[in-house]
Structure formats: C-alpha cells, structure tokens
Amino acid sequence: MASNGGDPPMVVTVTGAAGQIAYSLLPAICAGRMFGPTTRVALRLLEIPPAMTSLGGVVMELTDCAWPLLASVTATSDAAEAFAGANAAVLVGAFPRGPGMERAELLAKNAGIFKAQGAALDAGAAPGCKVVVVGNPANTNAMILSHFAPSIPKKNISALTRLDHNRAVAAVAAAVGAPLGDVGGVCIWGNHSSTQYPDVTRATVAGKPDVNVVEVMGGQQALSETFIPTIQKRGAAIIAARKMSSAMSAAKAICDHMASWVGGSDGATVSMGVAGAGEYGIEAGTFFSYPVTCTGGEWSIVEGLTVDEASRKYIDATSQELQAERSDALSVLSAAAESKL
Numbered sequence: 109m110a111s112n113g114g115d116p117p118m119v120v121t122v123t124g125a126a127g128q129i130a131y132s133l134l135p136a137i138c139a140g141r142m143f144g145p146t147t148r149v150a151l152r153l154l155e156i157p158p159a160m161t162s163l164g165g166v167v168m169e170l171t172d173c174a175w176p177l178l179a180s181v182t183a184t185s186d187a188a189e190a191f192a193g194a195n196a197a198v199l200v201g202a203f204p205r206g207p208g209m210e211r212a213e214l215l216a217k218n219a220g221i222f223k224a225q226g227a228a229l230d231a232g233a234a235p236g237c238k239v240v241v242v243g244n245p246a247n248t249n250a251m252i253l254s255h256f257a258p259s260i261p262k263k264n265i266s267a268l269t270r271l272d273h274n275r276a277v278a279a280v281a282a283a284v285g286a287p288l289g290d291v292g293g294v295c296i297w298g299n300h301s302s303t304q305y306p307d308v309t310r311a312t313v314a315g316k317p318d319v320n321v322v323e324v325m326g327g328q329q330a331l332s333e334t335f336i337p338t339i340q341k342r343g344a345a346i347i348a349a350r351k352m353s354s355a356m357s358a359a360k361a362i363c364d365h366m367a368s369w370v371g372g373s374d375g376a377t378v379s380m381g382v383a384g385a386g387e388y389g390i391e392a393g394t395f396f397s398y399p400v401t402c403t404g405g406e407w408s409i410v411e412g413l414t415v416d417e418a419s420r421k422y423i424d425a426t427s428q429e430l431q432a433e434r435s436d437a438l439s440v441l442s443a444a445a446e447s448k449l
C-alpha cells in the first residue's frame with residue numbers, strides 16, 4: 109500500500125457526505141482502511157445545500173475524532189470545489205427511489221446528478237483519479253458519469269459491487285464452515301441490482317482442494333432456489349429489517365474496493381463494475397460487474413473462465429437489464445438534447 113507520510117495528502121472526494129453510508133465510510137477512510145495506515149487524506153465532502161447544516165455536524169465529529177491521518181476537511185455544495193485535484197472520488201450521493209417511482213424517472217433524476225459531477229471531475233480531478241460510483245443505479249450512473257468525463261480514462265471509473273461480493277463470500281464461508289479468508293473464486297456478474305449473478309461455480313476453499321462448494325451448498329437447484337435469490341435480495345432484506353439501507357457493510361465494501369484497486373488484490377478474484385472490452389459476450393463499454401484481479405493500481409478482468417449453461421442464463425439476464433437501463437438513460441439524455449452516449 110502506498111505511503112505518503114511526508115508527501116501531500118491524498119485528496120479524497122466523497123459525495124452524499126451527510127448520508128448514512130458516509131457516516132460509516134468517513135471514519136474508515138480516516139482510520140486508513142482505504143489507502144493504508146500511513147497515507148494522510150484531505151477530505152472533500154460534497155452535499156446538496158439542504159444537507160449542509162447536517163454535514164457541518166459530521167465535520168465537527170471528524171475533527172473531534174482527532175484522526176492522525178486526516179490532514180484537512182472541506183465541506184461544500186459546489187461540485188467544482190469538491191472535485192478539484194481529487195486523487196480518488198467516492199460517489200455515494202444519489203437521488204433515492206421513492207415509493208412507486210418508475211426506473212426511467214429514477215434514471216432521469218440521477219442522470220442529471222452524474223452528468224454534472226462527471227463534468228466537474230473532468231474539469232478538476234487530478235491525473236489518475238480513481239472513481240467509484242456507489243449511488244444507485246450504480247452501473248448506469250457510472251456510465252453516465254464516464255460519458256461526461258471524457259478526459260478520465262474509462263478504466264479509472266468503476267461501480268461498486270464489492271458489497272454483493274462480500275455477501276456471497278460470507279454466505280459460502282458459513283455454508284462450508286471455513287474462515288472467510290479461505291474462500292476464493294467467488295464473483296458477482298452484472299448489475300448491482302436484483303438481477304446480479306453471484307457465481308460460486310468456481311469457488312474454492314484454501315487447503316481443502318476436495319471440497320466442491322456447489323455440492324456442499326446443495327447443488328445447482330438449491331443455489332437457484334436459495335443462495336442466488338438470497339444474495340440478489342439481501343439489500344431489500346436489510347431495508348425491510350432496518351427500515352434503512354445497508355450502510356455499515358456498504359462502507360466496508362467501498363473501502364475493500366478501493367484498497368484492492370489501489371493496493372492490489374494479492375492474486376485474489378474480487379468483483380468490480382467496470383467497462384470491459386466485450387469479455388464474456390457483454391457489450392463493450394457496459395459498466396458490468398466482472399471477476400477481476402488488481403495489481404499495480406489497475407484491474408484486469410479474469411479471462412478464460414468456463415461459463416456453464418445455468419450461469420450463462422443469469423449473465424444474459426443481468427446484461428439485458430443493463431442494456432435496458434442504458435437505453436432509458438439514453439432517452440432521458442437525448443430528450444434533454446444531449447449528445448449520444
């Protein structure tokens with residue numbers, strides 16, 4: 109992990125900074141969970157004007173924590189100020205889906221946000237800035253952002269699916285009775301939505317080469333009836349129980365995502381929503397969750413995996429959903445007289 113003890117701090121922009129994910133995320137960043145225990149950070153916190161008073165309280169608390177790694181905090185509702193010089197950007201703020209709201213309406217609200225933030229990133233981010241989009245619909249928001257941030261290489265923009273990945277790993281570890289760190293080869297394909305495909309067909313348990321994870325989990329039918337829908341609907345189950353969406357686990361996953369990306373995944377497969385080049389038959393440029401490994405600050409899609417027939421159906425279904433989201437987003441943007449995505 110990079111150290112910058114004597115260097116200028118890393119500028120880290122977090123949007124939606126007065127929200128509930130940020131309340132778990134900001135202390136984790138300041139504790140070194142994202143960029144390591146010696147990297148100082150300068151936080152740029154972006155919120156909408158009505159949330160600035162609340163954000164002021166968050167800033168007071170961050171100050172009162174006396175984090176040794178926290179070099180400075182800026183709270184602003186001005187995107188240009190928030191993204192100026194950003195080395196990393198975590199885009200959590202988004203327009204929430206209200207009761208009965210259609211997907212097209214949600215996409216329209218968010219397209220405006222991610223268009224504006226893409227333009228601000230494009231204008232002000234530091235070279236090499238790494239961006240993770242968390243706010244939903246995360247994959248499509250990442251696509252819109254990327255379109256409006258043409259100077260930022262697509263490989264530097266990603267959507268968060270690490271929470272889904274972590275959920276799947278935790279479920280496998282529990283099922284096989286192994287420590288979490290021993291489980292490998294799990295991945296999430298596709299959209300961060302209920303069509304995502306949590307894939308355990310190649311899952312392994314370190315030191316136990318004879319363990320067939322699919323068999324231990326009851327075979328393909330049990331996976332289709334229990335494990336896969338449980339992971340796909342885990343976010344909804346948490347909302348039903350907590351009356352609020354996942355925040356602690358989302359914050360942990362955001363840190364894991366950035367830590368793997370920046371510091372490497374040590375050969376392990378993790379999941380990231382990234383724009384591929386057509387791997388596994390997915391349309392090039394779609395922000396799609398793939399199995400990736402990370403090294404030297406770059407992700408690479410794990411290629412050459414055998415995809416069985418059942419997996420293919422799930423992958424095609426989530427791919428189709430993303431194409432439909434893309435087409436809805438396109439209509440919204442073209443209706444707003446914008447250029448082609």
Ligand SMILES: NC(=O)c1ccc[n+]([C@@H]2O[C@H](COP(=O)([O-])OP(=O)(O)OC[C@H]3O[C@@H](n4cnc5c(N)ncnc54)[C@H](O)[C@@H]3O)[C@@H](O)[C@H]2O)c1
Pocket residue numbers: 123124125126127128129130154155156159200201202203204221241242243244245246268269270271272300353354355358
């Ligand atoms: N990808 C994932 O794995 C994942 C997991 C959990 C939640 N999410 C999504 O993350 C988002 C945030 O969740 P939360 O629980 O923190 O929500 P929240 O409502 O508690 O906080 C969101 C914050 O974003 C702010 N915001 C809205 N528009 C903004 C804008 N244009 N610029 C800056 N800030 C803005 C709001 O004022 C609010 O404070 C939601 O879209 C949620 O669905 C994604």
